[in-house]
Amino acid sequence: MARSVETVSPSVIIAAVGLGLVVAVPFLFIVLQAIFPELGRGSLTAPFSAFAGALGDAKLIGMTGNTLLLGVLVVVLSALIAIPLAVARALFRVPGAIVWDVLFLIPFMIPPYIAVLGWIMTLQPRGYLEQLAGFNLTGFLFSVPGIVFIMTLNSFPVVYFAVSRTLETVGSRYADVARVFGASPMRAFWRVTLPLSTPGLAASLLLVFAMAIEEYGTPAALGSRAGFDVLVTAIDLRVSDWPIDLPGAAILSLVLVALSFGAFMLQRWVLSRRSYEATTGKPQGTAKRDLGPWKWPVLLTFGLVAFVATGLPLLAILAGALSRTISGGLVWSNLGPDNFAAILGDTTGALRALGTSLSLGVAAALVTGLLGALSAYAVVKSRARGRGVLDVLTILPNALPGIVVAVGLILAWNQPWLPVTPYNTALILLLAYCCILLPQPVRYATAAFHQIGDNLEAAARVFGASPLTAFRRILLPLIAPSLLAAMLLVFAVATRELVASVVVAPVGVSTISTYIWRQFEQGSVGLGMAMAFLTILITTALPLIVLSLMGRRGSLL
Amino acid sequence: MRGEWNSEQAISAQNLTLSYSGIQILRGIDVALPAGQTLALLGPSGCGKTTLLRLVAGLLAPTTGDISINGQMVAGPGVFVPPEKRQLGMVFQDYALWPHLTVAGNVAFPLEMAGIGRAEREARVTAALDRVGLGAMAARSPAALSGGQQQRVAIARAIVGEPRIVLFDEPLSNLDRELRETMVAELGALIRGLGLTAIYVTHDQSEALTLADQVAVMEAGQIAQLATPEHLVEQPASPKVAEFLRLGAILRLVRDAQGWSCAGRALGPLGGPEVALADVLVTPRALRVTEIGQAALTGEVLAAQFRDTGYTVTVRLDGAAEPGRAIRTVQISSDTRMRTGERIGLQILPERLRWFPARADVPM
Amino acid sequence: MRGEWNSEQAISAQNLTLSYSGIQILRGIDVALPAGQTLALLGPSGCGKTTLLRLVAGLLAPTTGDISINGQMVAGPGVFVPPEKRQLGMVFQDYALWPHLTVAGNVAFPLEMAGIGRAEREARVTAALDRVGLGAMAARSPAALSGGQQQRVAIARAIVGEPRIVLFDEPLSNLDRELRETMVAELGALIRGLGLTAIYVTHDQSEALTLADQVAVMEAGQIAQLATPEHLVEQPASPKVAEFLRLGAILRLVRDAQGWSCAGRALGPLGGPEVALADVLVTPRALRVTEIGQAALTGEVLAAQFRDTGYTVTVRLDGAAEPGRAIRTVQISSDTRMRTGERIGLQILPERLRWFPARADVPM
Amino acid sequence: DVTVYTAGPEKLIADLAAGFTAETGIKVEFFQATTGKVMARIEAEAANPVVDVLISASWDTATDFAERGWLVPYTSPNAAMVPDFLKTDTAVAQGVAALAIAWNPNSGTPRPAEWADLAKPEYKDLVNLPDPAQSGSAFELVAALSADGDMSMFESLAANGAIVAGANADALNPVLQGAKAAVFGAVDYISLNGKAKGESIEVIFPSSGTVIAPRPVMIMEWSDNQDEAKAFVDYMLSDAGQAIVAKQNLMPARTDVAADRPLIGDLKILPIDAATVYGKRAETLESFAKTFGK
Numbered sequence A: 001m002a003r004s005v006e007t008v009s010p011s012v013i014i015a016a017v018g019l020g021l022v023v024a025v026p027f028l029f030i031v032l033q034a035i036f037p038e039l040g041r042g043s044l045t046a047p048f049s050a051f052a053g054a055l056g057d058a059k060l061i062g063m064t065g066n067t068l069l070l071g072v073l074v075v076v077l078s079a080l081i082a083i084p085l086a087v088a089r090a091l092f093r094v095p096g097a098i099v100w101d102v103l104f105l106i107p108f109m110i111p112p113y114i115a116v117l118g119w120i121m122t123l124q125p126r127g128y129l130e131q132l133a134g135f136n137l138t139g140f141l142f143s144v145p146g147i148v149f150i151m152t153l154n155s156f157p158v159v160y161f162a163v164s165r166t167l168e169t170v171g172s173r174y175a176d177v178a179r180v181f182g183a184s185p186m187r188a189f190w191r192v193t194l195p196l197s198t199p200g201l202a203a204s205l206l207l208v209f210a211m212a213i214e215e216y217g218t219p220a221a222l223g224s225r226a227g228f229d230v231l232v233t234a235i236d237l238r239v240s241d242w243p244i245d246l247p248g249a250a251i252l253s254l255v256l257v258a259l260s261f262g263a264f265m266l267q268r269w270v271l272s273r274r275s276y277e278a279t280t281g282k283p284q285g286t287a288k289r290d291l292g293p294w295k296w297p298v299l300l301t302f303g304l305v306a307f308v309a310t311g312l313p314l315l316a317i318l319a320g321a322l323s324r325t326i327s328g329g330l331v332w333s334n335l336g337p338d339n340f341a342a343i344l345g346d347t348t349g350a351l352r353a354l355g356t357s358l359s360l361g362v363a364a365a366l367v368t369g370l371l372g373a374l375s376a377y378a379v380v381k382s383r384a385r386g387r388g389v390l391d392v393l394t395i396l397p398n399a400l401p402g403i404v405v406a407v408g409l410i411l412a413w414n415q416p417w418l419p420v421t422p423y424n425t426a427l428i429l430l431l432a433y434c435c436i437l438l439p440q441p442v443r444y445a446t447a448a449f450h451q452i453g454d455n456l457e458a459a460a461r462v463f464g465a466s467p468l469t470a471f472r473r474i475l476l477p478l479i480a481p482s483l484l485a486a487m488l489l490v491f492a493v494a495t496r497e498l499v500a501s502v503v504v505a506p507v508g509v510s511t512i513s514t515y516i517w518r519q520f521e522q523g524s525v526g527l528g529m530a531m532a533f534l535t536i537l538i539t540t541a542l543p544l545i546v547l548s549l550m551g552r553r554g555s556l557l
Numbered sequence B, C: 001m002r003g004e005w006n007s008e009q010a011i012s013a014q015n016l017t018l019s020y021s022g023i024q025i026l027r028g029i030d031v032a033l034p035a036g037q038t039l040a041l042l043g044p045s046g047c048g049k050t051t052l053l054r055l056v057a058g059l060l061a062p063t064t065g066d067i068s069i070n071g072q073m074v075a076g077p078g079v080f081v082p083p084e085k086r087q088l089g090m091v092f093q094d095y096a097l098w099p100h101l102t103v104a105g106n107v108a109f110p111l112e113m114a115g116i117g118r119a120e121r122e123a124r125v126t127a128a129l130d131r132v133g134l135g136a137m138a139a140r141s142p143a144a145l146s147g148g149q150q151q152r153v154a155i156a157r158a159i160v161g162e163p164r165i166v167l168f169d170e171p172l173s174n175l176d177r178e179l180r181e182t183m184v185a186e187l188g189a190l191i192r193g194l195g196l197t198a199i200y201v202t203h204d205q206s207e208a209l210t211l212a213d214q215v216a217v218m219e220a221g222q223i224a225q226l227a228t229p230e231h232l233v234e235q236p237a238s239p240k241v242a243e244f245l246r247l248g249a250i251l252r253l254v255r256d257a258q259g260w261s262c263a264g265r266a267l268g269p270l271g272g273p274e275v276a277l278a279d280v281l282v283t284p285r286a287l288r289v290t291e292i293g294q295a296a297l298t299g300e301v302l303a304a305q306f307r308d309t310g311y312t313v314t315v316r317l318d319g320a321a322e323p324g325r326a327i328r329t330v331q332i333s334s335d336t337r338m339r340t341g342e343r344i345g346l347q348i349l350p351e352r353l354r355w356f357p358a359r360a361d362v363p364m
Numbered sequence D: 001d002v003t004v005y006t007a008g009p010e011k012l013i014a015d016l017a018a019g020f021t022a023e024t025g026i027k028v029e030f031f032q033a034t035t036g037k038v039m040a041r042i043e044a045e046a047a048n049p050v051v052d053v054l055i056s057a058s059w060d061t062a063t064d065f066a067e068r069g070w071l072v073p074y075t076s077p078n079a080a081m082v083p084d085f086l087k088t089d090t091a092v093a094q095g096v097a098a099l100a101i102a103w104n105p106n107s108g109t110p111r112p113a114e115w116a117d118l119a120k121p122e123y124k125d126l127v128n129l130p131d132p133a134q135s136g137s138a139f140e141l142v143a144a145l146s147a148d149g150d151m152s153m154f155e156s157l158a159a160n161g162a163i164v165a166g167a168n169a170d171a172l173n174p175v176l177q178g179a180k181a182a183v184f185g186a187v188d189y190i191s192l193n194g195k196a197k198g199e200s201i202e203v204i205f206p207s208s209g210t211v212i213a214p215r216p217v218m219i220m221e222w223s224d225n226q227d228e229a230k231a232f233v234d235y236m237l238s239d240a241g242q243a244i245v246a247k248q249n250l251m252p253a254r255t256d257v258a259a260d261r262p263l264i265g266d267l268k269i270l271p272i273d274a275a276t277v278y279g280k281r282a283e284t285l286e287s288f289a290k291t292f293g294k
């Protein structure tokens, strides 16, 4: 369409600049690192010399296959668990909806290595399960299904939140229309409601896929025993012991990026084939239905999933935290608040870490929320040229392992010629979190924008709103349920992000996760678990407040 | 999908009420519509027409009262038959097209649900789209259609399955007049041809009067009058119905020894009831332009607008406007264009008047 | 927001074209609308009316051509003034209400954007809502309104800021007739009272002819005729326009020595052009019912429908339908109800005919 | 100020920094992580480095950095009592860890005394090995015990159901809980710390010998704070500094500092020819992985 004469909207410019800063810069340096092995030393010699070594690895194909398999399995299982829950949550009055939301958010707050450790300590021989119930599930735990299961527990909420928010927008109206035309409730769901929630579904499955192929903790802890190596394990090997192979890690990361790029193109294709504009200029009431006789079965399902995904790991963590020694097991004489007392004794260190992480979490949520919404707007709603490039930029960090992002950030921001640099300030952590987590708000907001009819923004413009005002007053509130859910995810993950934090944290700054991790390193598993448990309790408060405020405004319940 | 008709009522509702969160939207609705007939619903914006259709379709459950379709109770105390079991078609006021399906996909949906095979389905979709003039747009997304085109897709979707009962919620409101007339004819032919039962909400009286076997005039959640079109036009049940149908002006007349008078002007003996005060409906057909000298009523031309088959002339009657009441105006038709401001005389044809007992508490 | 008028054109467009992905939607549109005037856009569904409004509003940029508002070019080669700088109001065909704002919030938005203080804003919102009869619903969500109520919110939002130019896209399509007439009067008063310039898309000719200073009849992306309402009714530019406006029947007449004849029936000398073949527009006003024996034309009553101020009677003319052409029917108005099937005679009033040169290639 | 990057335990560097600042008034900024992360950071920062003093957990880095010319030659006066094999021109050990068998006495298995014991049927499926690919010292142990490419000990371990379980902590944890009985090649001080806290764990140094992992301290050539960095190295090797090292259950580098644990002199240290061993690193890892069916 002939729009070339229109000046580019400021939203698009902000999005472009923000994406450039947060994503393009570190990514560029990762690519440069892959090409120029000596980049760290400021030298551009021997370009491409590392490719043969990294890509020539005989196991690469197997690992790539494993990675793909893992990603696909986690995606499928996440969808199977999350979609029914999301449907119930979006279309029906589920008692305690906010509580379930918060419970499903908690898996993100548990650092993955702790969650895995919790699972190992629960399911392995003589683990908590065996101590309490007399049997163990070690065979399942250290197998591909076990890995998939545990990773799914950490990622299905992404689907749950995206799909429930998308479905909330769709409401039951379109399905009702289908029923008038003879569709049974199930067919109406399969033919109308579910396809209309494609934006949220596709976006979240993409996110889950990228998260799954990029996650290190679980496959490393469980997969090596199952002989199941994935690309991230190989990447981590390259940076875990001397000699460090940064170019190799960068190159393998690019393979991961390529995989997620493929998934992204698939998602784009799905979304561009059809229109999903369920929010029109003729608003229709979307009151939620009562569950009726389904109330208890649904509550039971929610309860079961929450118990397995959130309750069990939390209990395992609590057990670890309350045990004086691991070898002492779950006997009364071995239990006590010693670890909690120790944390409270070291209040300064713990509190500082907590304060740092919470403020970084909030800041990351705000920055990625804003930037994500603007980028998604630029991609979905604007007609700006080059918006495809922006869309690609928002997907790049999706599959980058945290450590590689961290290296990219250091390479980028520690250049001697930079007059000012966020490096060695807490800002670099914020940049790292934003880069790693930006895909969440972007995907969520993209999905939400796909649902909004164009005339709603057009009307605002006609009535005198500048592009930014129209964005703020009309579009932002309309995508708010999705965006806020994504921002809560960002908050939850940012408060416990470890890998990038460890590498880029300015000297002397510790975050919750680095604090916990250092306790582990010294063998103080109990201390780390106690800290983890406390911080989860504290970080839960914020989502709880946000969700109940939104619930009161009626946009979520 | 067509079935055998029985001679029972295709749709009947007894004493329906509906409240949204305490506000009564519908009260005491009784409808009985024999199979094969068309009921037009007329009524002011917000009076509850769409709500009534939603009740019949099964998209809402009545607060009290019951609904039967073809003799089977579909909604009532302890009974609720879901929409898909009611076998209807419906044109939604806001179209409610599925955005993710193409035009053809939207129209094919009812056939798919009825389990009709692909080949027949495609043929029928094409036929339905051709019927509404959108044969060429089958593959488009509904979002890439104009408003009227979308509305026509909604119509095609409602009729493609030839359901026994079709509910039309202002199905032609966004179509131009030429198309509207064609579509009215098409729909009429379809409804009669297949013996469909239809409820047809419209704001266009000519549509209502053309298509309907019965017309229900609704007002504030109630049915003010339910009658055949002729009956409605000739014998509106109340001044309000007459006003709503724009049948003419309602004048309040006072009787004295000489006969009736209006706003102080004697009109002579016009017949009418033996009461001191009465409201009378003066339709344009009850007035004839005559010379000012001989005229019972005189007035000034306010406007002359070309409509359909001639000019509609609005005349302000002479005589003091009574306090608190609108200036009395009447409309007549004329095949010449009268000048605004021209003064004319009007003669009343008593046999074409319709009398209502005046209710002193309701100022007209 | 009201400004000084200059005597220039408030809106003008030269040679506008618009294509969506290769398909030409609008072609060679030229419009010039002086300040304070109202232009009605009439045209069949899908002809491009909404698209034209969107071009004027700045929601689309023309493929070629330019648009000026109050003498300033707002769209053209290398120029594009965004919508918010064009200071318009608009009623969208699909209302475009914001679901997250209340009714009052929707209506207040244009005032907020204009930076009007809270107190004045509230007063004006209340006034605008009262104007459309929704004063009591200010605090509701638009989703809890009926279709017609939503449409009225859209109207209130468009006029609350009293913008210099208002674009109405079928603003009354979902309102009942009584309300529609009230609203037409309201809008007319507002437009004239504030000296607004308006483009008004409608399918209701009476609305168009009532409100508009000029009427543009569009057809397939082009403007077929742009004229004053009187001119349009009296002198339609083409048979197509006349047909679209439903002004009457178009008959194809053949001239021979005795004068004109239609489908084999001699009509006598009716005047008209000195050609062998002509199309003539026979409006209802050009026909008078007469005795069958003396009548130039005879026919059978097909239908008699009550409309507005009398019955509209459709008459099928006698005489063989020419192959490939529709059966010739004409409409007349009558203040008595004629029986379907009744045979009547019709006399032609030659001075009320409108002649068009017949184009043999276009079968009528 | 000195900026220290360390791969050692956080408590150690925190105490050293505090002690140093108390003594000299010079502030110490430190960054603590695993060897890999510390090195990745240094590599990435190389264009504009910030680190003054590096404490690595792997001697190999010291050799490599010296070859690159990134290190300043410095011999601390306090290093006199550090054995020669724990110091070079450019690096000196801060402390030393050794690899050992970490065995859970509650596991119901007999107390192992030798590496080879863990291949016995009593330990079937009950032995963890740290992954030599992820830990430099574990690699050295594998190299030392598979001299001349003889993988037989690991083959028998694998046959006995021993598994390779991630890095050090991942290997130790199941032993503590009792899922496994012993770690083959645990880093001693972590297990000793656990024992001190009451965990049921015993650290056994096989008399056939083990490998040690000295923790070299280096001063970076680009440092603008050479004097302060040297002062810090001096402090680390002072009596006070070495006592702090000993408190973490590491062996002090100075032979004259006592510690509450077996010291270097008490252990038989398997000889390692770093050049050859690291020259064959890839092959060794490969055949190790093959042995454990990875």
Ligand SMILES: Nc1ncnc2c1ncn2[C@@H]1O[C@H](COP(=O)(O)OP(=O)(O)OP(=O)(O)O)[C@@H](O)[C@H]1O
Pocket: B143, B144, B145, B146, B147, B148, B149, B174, B176, C020, C023, C025, C043, C044, C045, C046, C047, C048, C049, C050, C051, C052, C093
């Ligand atoms: N996105 C699109 N892609 C292709 N064609 C389109 C698109 N949007 C509209 N059209 C076509 O453009 C033409 C003009 O549309 P427009 O909405 O202007 O019609 P209109 O005159 O307003 O009709 P109506 O009276 O039905 O509202 C229509 O034929 C429509 O099918």
Ligand SMILES: Nc1ncnc2c1ncn2[C@@H]1O[C@H](COP(=O)(O)OP(=O)(O)OP(=O)(O)O)[C@@H](O)[C@H]1O
Pocket: A285, B020, B023, B025, B043, B044, B045, B046, B047, B048, B049, B050, B051, B052, B093, C143, C144, C145, C146, C147, C148, C149, C174, C176
């Ligand atoms: N969710 C709701 N809550 C409260 N009132 C509602 C709700 N939905 C509709 N109403 C009210 O119910 C009444 C009837 O609405 P309905 O849609 O049936 O009107 P309608 O006769 O179809 O009007 P229209 O001709 O404008 O479409 C309206 O006054 C409307 O304001």
Ligand SMILES: [Mg+2]
Pocket: B049, B050, B051, B093, B169, C146, C147, C148
């Ligand atoms: Mg309605």
Ligand SMILES: [Mg+2]
Pocket: B146, B147, B148, C049, C050, C051, C093, C169
């Ligand atoms: Mg339109």
